[in-house]
Amino acid sequence: MTEKLTGAQVLIRSLEQAQAEVVFGIPGGAILPAYDPLMDSSKLRHILVRHEQAAGHAASGYAWASGRVGVCMATSGPGATNLVTPLADAHMDSIPVVAITGQVPSPAIGTDAFQEADIRGITFPITKHNYLVTDPHEIPRAVAEAFYIASTGRPGPVLVDISKDALQAETTWWWPTEIKLRGYRPHRSASDQAVADAVELILSAKKPVLYVGGGIIKASATNELLEMANLTGIPVVTTLMARGAVPDSHPSHLGMPGMHGTVAAVGALQQSDLLIALGARFDDRVTGKLSTFAPNAKVIHLDIDPAEIGKNRAADVALVGDAKQTISRLNAEFSKQLKNGRTIDQAAWWQSLNRLRDTYPLGYDDPHDGSLSPQYVIQRLGELAGPDAIYTAGVGQHQMWAAQFIKYERPNTWLNSGGLGTMGYAVPAAMGAKVAKPNNPVWAIDGDGCFQMTNQELATCTINEIPIKVAVINNNSLGMVRQWQTLFYNERYSQTDLHSHSFPDFVKLAEAYGAYGLRCDSAEQVDGTIEKAMAMDDAPVVIDFMVHQDAMVWPMVAAGTSNSDIKVARDMAPVWDRED
Amino acid sequence: MSVLVEDKPGVLARVAGLFARRGFNVESLAVGPTEIPEVSRMTIVVNLEDQPLAQVIQQLDKLIDVIAIEELSVQAGIERELILVKIQVKERDRTALKQSINPNICRVVDESDSMLTIEAAATPFEIKQLLSRLSEFGVAELVQSGVVAIGRGPAALNEKLRTGAEN
Numbered sequence A: 001m002t003e004k005l006t007g008a009q010v011l012i013r014s015l016e017q018a019q020a021e022v023v024f025g026i027p028g029g030a031i032l033p034a035y036d037p038l039m040d041s042s043k044l045r046h047i048l049v050r051h052e053q054a055a056g057h058a059a060s061g062y063a064w065a066s067g068r069v070g071v072c073m074a075t076s077g078p079g080a081t082n083l084v085t086p087l088a089d090a091h092m093d094s095i096p097v098v099a100i101t102g103q104v105p106s107p108a109i110g111t112d113a114f115q116e117a118d119i120r121g122i123t124f125p126i127t128k129h130n131y132l133v134t135d136p137h138e139i140p141r142a143v144a145e146a147f148y149i150a151s152t153g154r155p156g157p158v159l160v161d162i163s164k165d166a167l168q169a170e171t172t173w174w175w176p177t178e179i180k181l182r183g184y185r186p187h188r189s190a191s192d193q194a195v196a197d198a199v200e201l202i203l204s205a206k207k208p209v210l211y212v213g214g215g216i217i218k219a220s221a222t223n224e225l226l227e228m229a230n231l232t233g234i235p236v237v238t239t240l241m242a243r244g245a246v247p248d249s250h251p252s253h254l255g256m257p258g259m260h261g262t263v264a265a266v267g268a269l270q271q272s273d274l275l276i277a278l279g280a281r282f283d284d285r286v287t288g289k290l291s292t293f294a295p296n297a298k299v300i301h302l303d304i305d306p307a308e309i310g311k312n313r314a315a316d317v318a319l320v321g322d323a324k325q326t327i328s329r330l331n332a333e334f335s336k337q338l339k340n341g342r343t344i345d346q347a348a349w350w351q352s353l354n355r356l357r358d359t360y361p362l363g364y365d366d367p368h369d370g371s372l373s374p375q376y377v378i379q380r381l382g383e384l385a386g387p388d389a390i391y392t393a394g395v396g397q398h399q400m401w402a403a404q405f406i407k408y409e410r411p412n413t414w415l416n417s418g419g420l421g422t423m424g425y426a427v428p429a430a431m432g433a434k435v436a437k438p439n440n441p442v443w444a445i446d447g448d449g450c451f452q453m454t455n456q457e458l459a460t461c462t463i464n465e466i467p468i469k470v471a472v473i474n475n476n477s478l479g480m481v482r483q484w485q486t487l488f489y490n491e492r493y494s495q496t497d498l499h500s501h502s503f504p505d506f507v508k509l510a511e512a513y514g515a516y517g518l519r520c521d522s523a524e525q526v527d528g529t530i531e532k533a534m535a536m537d538d539a540p541v542v543i544d545f546m547v548h549q550d551a552m553v554w555p556m557v558a559a560g561t562s563n564s565d566i567k568v569a570r571d572m573a574p575v576w577d578r579e580d
Numbered sequence B: 001m002s003v004l005v006e007d008k009p010g011v012l013a014r015v016a017g018l019f020a021r022r023g024f025n026v027e028s029l030a031v032g033p034t035e036i037p038e039v040s041r042m043t044i045v046v047n048l049e050d051q052p053l054a055q056v057i058q059q060l061d062k063l064i065d066v067i068a069i070e071e072l073s074v075q076a077g078i079e080r081e082l083i084l085v086k087i088q089v090k091e092r093d094r095t096a097l098k099q100s101i102n103p104n105i106c107r108v109v110d111e112s113d114s115m116l117t118i119e120a121a122a123t124p125f126e127i128k129q130l131l132s133r134l135s136e137f138g139v140a141e142l143v144q145s146g147v148v149a150i151g152r153g154p155a156a157l158n159e160k161l162r163t164g165a166e167n
């Protein structure tokens, strides 16, 4: 006789079958049936968060740090709508997340029932795919497909909404042995011709650049990329999503391009005659004003998602396929051509880039009044915590400084909200990353504004023994917005003063949550405070770094302007080569 | 464009939502069943002033429920539109009206003292011409379907589905 199970039991078994190990979530009416069998699961660890947004970001952080699918769970209505922000975030940054939500009983769907929200309809534009399941027999298929879709091709979030009656009804267990989705073809491969064309373009370029995006990290193609960089000697830039894809210590690495990129990286792209875009999507934060971006460059564009090709910038050679495979093929073809006697000479190109790199290194001025410099704090944190730590960030100035001044040597050690720019990402993402990698130190570098959006998860961390470390770069204000007001709104600081040097007291707040709270307001204390925090491993730690409020992120390309108009400091433009 | 989609709830909303949020302009859309169970076919006419067709197709193809897409130019496809139109017609104009319409594409499907209802199935161009002629008599009510289209020649779109070929 086949075993009778409830839909809820089938759901839990399906999650186990899909190799899920950790679920971040909060129960409520519609999902409650699932929480009962969850209690008996020895394979699933459920972490009870304090806000569903944190469940979603934690699932993302877990996914990013582990390379697995992150799972979050919420009830219908408000539980589900609280997942909207992290789902949109994961969608923009291509993070594999599966969200399970309870829905009101199927006869009540469409009646404005208590805690009803059409979460499938709401999340159409912000998920890779989604499901509404009202038949318990369909639960295994939906879960299996969700994990498959989330993790293959260009990864992304998938939501499975299950009506309460489907969770309660009896059904029998089954598990799909094969996924059949005739409209989904994630495995693509570039033609030999395209690979040969790409190598031909590379060999004939005088000013090529490897423009590396987050896709390289997702495709685990960093070794192949390193080989390519070594083989070709072509300069490399890594976008905000790709920091760590090539070690920052690599001699060909020019740093991050974009709005707050290095002059060398921005200048390299701008002056290039061949952009080799690898898992990058020509985001406006990288290109500046698109029509003036890299005006003399041909483009080789490698992406697993064919819709990225030609979306923002036309490609001369399109390579649609898995980055790991495709870069290997490029390397093989390139080596073959070298053996055939072909050469690539970039001496002049490197000379001009080295001049930019030497003349315009990243830097900052210490505040005149002797107060603490945020850049110094972040730089020291990177040096002391080192390349084995995992760093997450919120959104704002601290995020940009963390991208600039920490030296990343490995992939998947820099987790941030690149596409959506979600304040509040740092703490829950750090929590997820620490669950995935308990042996690595995990530092959330957060703003005082961002921290106040999700710091409730310190309770979750304390109670579940997830000892993350939080460096609050407390500049008393919504710093990045304030910077724009300084530069573009005549220093009229409308609604950006948070008074967070006074309230709340982050040290007391940390202690209230059972975490350690430390404060640091001078350069002399920085190392000692960080070292102290590094030694505290039995509970979360929060350091309140009281920093200067007027520090600004430089270089900067003002929004909507050309990358060629980058400023290295206020009203200070770099001098480009005369022949350029 | 002809688009084969899974006949599942919400598919029309997914497609329509994609067009709306990506700023693709839809001129007409027709949906109906096909020769294959559980597969519907959409014929979508897009205005490509702002967006290259390749981008529209690639974004559409990302929807999991979209199975196959075929681009049909006016030459490559056979297109039909259907209209039903009520003409308010005076007795003395009735014969003139009946004579002026092309019997190959039109027929009178309902007739009363003051009204003629005409049905026509033809290419969008022919329909446009017909409507401009009919407007001289006074159109009281018009209903027009979206364009449906099928490729010329022996190839069938469902072959893509069977072979699982890339489009």
Ligand SMILES: Cc1ncc(C[n+]2csc(CCOP(=O)(O)OP(=O)(O)O)c2C)c(N)n1
Residues within 6 Å of the ligand: A394, A395, A396, A397, A398, A399, A421, A422, A423, A446, A447, A448, A449, A450, A451, A473, A475, A477, A478, A479, A480, A481
């Ligand atoms: C949820 C959300 N709301 C608003 C914004 C707009 N925003 C971008 S940066 C920023 C300021 C962040 O302040 P803080 O966390 O203190 O970081 P800082 O820039 O000072 O380092 C704001 C409000 C955003 N990105 N996300």
